[in-house]
Amino acid sequence: MTEPSDRTRLRRFPGKADYDAATIHAVIDAAPLAHIAYQMEGAPMVLSTLAWREGTRVFWHGSSASRALRAMAGQPICLSVTTLDGLVLARSAFEHSVQFRSVMVMGRAEEVTEGKAAHLEAMVERLFPGRWEQLRPMTAQEVKATKVMALDLSEASAKIATGGPEDPEEDRAWPVWAGVIPLSLQVGEPQPEADSPPDAPPPVLRWSLETD
Amino acid sequence: MTEPSDRTRLRRFPGKADYDAATIHAVIDAAPLAHIAYQMEGAPMVLSTLAWREGTRVFWHGSSASRALRAMAGQPICLSVTTLDGLVLARSAFEHSVQFRSVMVMGRAEEVTEGKAAHLEAMVERLFPGRWEQLRPMTAQEVKATKVMALDLSEASAKIATGGPEDPEEDRAWPVWAGVIPLSLQVGEPQPEADSPPDAPPPVLRWSLETD
Numbered sequence: 001m002t003e004p005s006d007r008t009r010l011r012r013f014p015g016k017a018d019y020d021a022a023t024i025h026a027v028i029d030a031a032p033l034a035h036i037a038y039q040m041e042g043a044p045m046v047l048s049t050l051a052w053r054e055g056t057r058v059f060w061h062g063s064s065a066s067r068a069l070r071a072m073a074g075q076p077i078c079l080s081v082t083t084l085d086g087l088v089l090a091r092s093a094f095e096h097s098v099q100f101r102s103v104m105v106m107g108r109a110e111e112v113t114e115g116k117a118a119h120l121e122a123m124v125e126r127l128f129p130g131r132w133e134q135l136r137p138m139t140a141q142e143v144k145a146t147k148v149m150a151l152d153l154s155e156a157s158a159k160i161a162t163g164g165p166e167d168p169e170e171d172r173a174w175p176v177w178a179g180v181i182p183l184s185l186q187v188g189e190p191q192p193e194a195d196s197p198p199d200a201p202p203p204v205l206r207w208s209l210e211t212d
Numbered sequence: 213m214t215e216p217s218d219r220t221r222l223r224r225f226p227g228k229a230d231y232d233a234a235t236i237h238a239v240i241d242a243a244p245l246a247h248i249a250y251q252m253e254g255a256p257m258v259l260s261t262l263a264w265r266e267g268t269r270v271f272w273h274g275s276s277a278s279r280a281l282r283a284m285a286g287q288p289i290c291l292s293v294t295t296l297d298g299l300v301l302a303r304s305a306f307e308h309s310v311q312f313r314s315v316m317v318m319g320r321a322e323e324v325t326e327g328k329a330a331h332l333e334a335m336v337e338r339l340f341p342g343r344w345e346q347l348r349p350m351t352a353q354e355v356k357a358t359k360v361m362a363l364d365l366s367e368a369s370a371k372i373a374t375g376g377p378e379d380p381e382e383d384r385a386w387p388v389w390a391g392v393i394p395l396s397l398q399v400g401e402p403q404p405e406a407d408s409p410p411d412a413p414p415p416v417l418r419w420s421l422e423t424d
């Protein structure tokens with residue numbers, strides 16, 4: 001197991017901690033959405049954004065004119081990726097909980113200036129393998145309008161909560177339903193546009209992205 | 213429509229903005245998970261936590277000893293609630309997007325000291341209507357071990373993205389599948405503990421919480 005830094009060492013429920021790169025990568029790959037804390041004019045702010053991993057860095061993108069991306073470039077940030085996997089119903093209110101997988105990464109946000117186009121291609125291919133070469137080619141103007149940001153995964157922690165309720169022995173006979181209600185992100189039936197070509201191959205979604 | 217503050221006025225895609233309390237409440241009620249940006253020793257941090265609404269305030273809870281809750285009490289924070297509703301596949305990579313509902317709230321986090329027990333009951337009832345009175349009663353010691361936090365919804369914005377790809381006219385004939393892949397949080401079959409009483413009424417989940 002990799003060693004946590006003083007900042008990333010879990011104090012609450014240290015038994016749920018995992019500092020291994022493989023676990024951290026798997027959680028980031030399992031969900032396309034990240035929340036990033038940054039400072040804007042001295043106050044903390046959250047940015048909700050899509051994020052994807054390439055090797056030991058996580059990336060996100062937006063407008064070259066975005067206030068959020070401008071404010072965080074070169075600055076300390078904290079990025080979180082979270083999945084909510086179930087509701088845990090115990091015999092007491094106090095012991096209720098949820099199942100989850102969660103990663104927190106700390107570091108400085110870096111504005112990517114080299115190879116922006118390749119990272120944008122990686123974003124598309126991460127979500128929709130094989131789609132890039134089917135698309136109307138990207139233009140230099142589109143790349144210019146876009147900012148790509150990166151964060152190194154060297155200072156990160158995972159916290160994973162699985163299993164059912166952990167009522168103490170004296171509560172277990174209480175006559176109430178106890179157990180888990182599973183939750184998961186469901187992928188629905190693709191809905192083509194009216195003018196989407198009927199003979200075009202249907203979209204492929206690599207939802208749960210493999211690690212590389 | 214309520215007026216945004218200078219901080220909560222959307223600059224990017226202002227057409228997706230909604231500052232109405234009813235919309236803001238509905239987004240918060242639609243998802244149990246929030247991400248809160250706060251400052252810890254001068255650096256921005258994210259807390260992933262369950263959150264629930266009562267009237268014009270949003271609440272969350274944790275350990276009385278939590279470093280995160282201690283650091284944010286009385287301080288400026290930014291809270292975000294987000295649902296990811298679909299992936300939008302366009303003819304160019306540039307026009308790809310997602311459907312979402314998202315709320316951002318800014319203000320000072322307040323540590324709740326009066327009526328903590330009633331707020332914890334409200335949390336349980338918000339998720340599982342009718343469950344509170346079936347549970348082993350909460351003890352004073354459990355309430356003491358728990359911190360309840362609140363944030364006023366007076367400075368908030370919603371950003372809502374619906375609809376399909378918005379390719380410019382000249383791209384629409386490109387021969388690639390275009391449309392939307394819907395995403396939603398799926399509630400699975402409840403899994404009782406081995407010693408959950410077989411005659412206990414099954415759990416009730418008020419997933420998409422009505423506004424009050």
Ligand SMILES: Cc1cc2nc3c(=O)[nH]c(=O)nc-3n(C[C@H](O)[C@H](O)[C@H](O)COP(=O)(O)OP(=O)(O)OC[C@H]3O[C@@H](n4cnc5c(N)ncnc54)[C@H](O)[C@@H]3O)c2cc1C
Pocket residue numbers: 007008009010011012013082083084098099100101102103104156157158159245259260261262263272273274275277278279280281
């Ligand atoms: C879906 C979900 C729902 C949650 N709901 C609640 C809730 O309702 N109430 C509640 O108190 N907590 C909740 N948590 C846990 C919460 O995210 C914190 O872990 C917890 O509140 C302790 O915070 P702390 O700062 O006091 O922890 P500490 O243990 O002091 O944090 C120290 C370090 O541990 C690491 N760490 C802490 N939390 C996480 C995490 N979630 N993921 C990865 N690394 C982490 C970070 O590097 C952090 O700097 C939830 C988590 C998830 C994913």
Ligand SMILES: Cc1cc2nc3c(=O)[nH]c(=O)nc-3n(C[C@H](O)[C@H](O)[C@H](O)COP(=O)(O)OP(=O)(O)OC[C@H]3O[C@@H](n4cnc5c(N)ncnc54)[C@H](O)[C@@H]3O)c2cc1C
Pocket residue numbers: 033047048049050051060061062063065066067068069219220221222223224225294295296310311312313314315316368369370371
């Ligand atoms: C599921 C999801 C995925 C997203 N993916 C991306 C992505 O990959 N790339 C990207 O650039 N953006 C993405 N966004 C949008 C992102 O959250 C920001 O709205 C956008 O990046 C503009 O940020 P900004 O600070 O420059 O906006 P500005 O318009 O300058 O923000 C001004 C104010 O508008 C309000 N506001 C801004 N964003 C939101 C929001 N999301 N919800 C509620 N109020 C808001 C806030 O009060 C903010 O202070 C995504 C949003 C969601 C919900």
Ligand code: HEM
Pocket residue numbers: 050061062063064066120121123124127138142143145146147224225228305306307308309310373
């Ligand atoms: C799978 C591929 C992609 C997805 C799912 C995606 C998704 C998104 C989303 C959700 C936003 C935020 C919209 C909002 O604020 O409401 C966004 C913004 C943006 N994207 Fe992408 N994107 C993708 C690929 C690309 C590519 C390849 C480029 C550049 C060539 C690009 C350029 C931009 C720009 C410039 C913005 C900012 C728009 C603005 O704020 O004015 N995107 N994208």
Ligand code: HEM
Pocket residue numbers: 012013016088093094095096097098161262273274275276278332333335336339350354355357358359
């Ligand atoms: C539906 C009801 C509830 C749910 C779903 C719930 C869920 C959670 C979750 C997910 C955590 C974080 C666990 C972690 O860090 O991994 C937590 C922590 C905590 N909850 Fe709850 N909770 C509920 C009700 C209550 C009630 C009623 C109380 C008090 C009477 C309470 C007291 C606490 C305390 C003290 C902690 C901190 C534990 C620690 O860090 O040591 N919870 N809860």
